Amino acid sequence: MPELPEVETVRRMLAEHALGRAIAEIRLSGKKLREPIPRGLAARVRGRSIEKARRHGKYLMLDLSGGVTLLSHLGMSGRWLFYPGDPDGTLIHVHVKFTFADGSKLWFQDPRRFGLLRAVDTTKLKDDPALSLLGPDPLASPLDGEFFASRAKGLKVAVKNFLLDQNRVAGIGNIYASEILHRAGVDPRRPARAVPKEAWDRIAKETALVLGEAVARMGTTFSAYRTLWNEPGLYGDQLLVYDRAGEACRRCGTLIRRIVQGQRSTFFCPHCQSRARSKTAAV
């Protein structure tokens, strides 16, 4: 569910509302997420306050006082929810409950349990296996066509799957990959090595634009994603192809197609994203 814009939305909200708060109490559900949450995590973070909220790709990092960082990933269905007072109603699938010294609360809810939560030494964060291999974050360091073209050299993998590979670029997921390729006019099935330089230029440009616009609208709520306030993101209105199979392309009227790549849905316009439009490359 959450890709870069959704995680960035939550990061910004945490930076605005959670900084300086001291963790007074921690409760864990005991259920395993992507990996078991270590029993010792509670003792490791208790009493520390949140000093900074950072993000790389889809990973969120909360730096705590005393050199400990909470590293989290929302997986498919994870949510960080903040409550100034008491939560209204009963929530299920809440696996982590932080209560701050002032009584406010920060909960991690994750029905499918593909999420991740680790406490690591801040100085060793860079070496954490979850982060060490990640490609650059396209918001932190804007990427150009040259970057993409050089990383794609010789790769047979389809350009859609290339964009999803977090070790090449960090933060693009299934929704935005389809949106970026549509706006760049590139056929998602093309081998990365066969994408011409001028098409990579457009992909680079649209990556920054799409992700930026999505952040401005607090992300896309397709189903599960919610902001820190449990509200949906608004970028769904802007989607040009994702989940629009059989509907008319907003640019040319051709029916949007759904195909499966790497066991995941891809949506594209066969006309706007044809080979002719992205220019023929050598190879």
Place this chain on the structure above:
DNA sequence: ATCCTATCCTGTAGGC
């Protein structure tokens, strides 16, 4: 190294 598949888990939507 690159690539492809299966797998982890629960909820929901749609067909019958």
Place this chain on the structure above:
DNA sequence: TGCCTACAGGATAGGA
């Protein structure tokens, strides 16, 4: 109403 299948924003291990 229930039952069944397919699918869902992700990442990773393991084999070719």
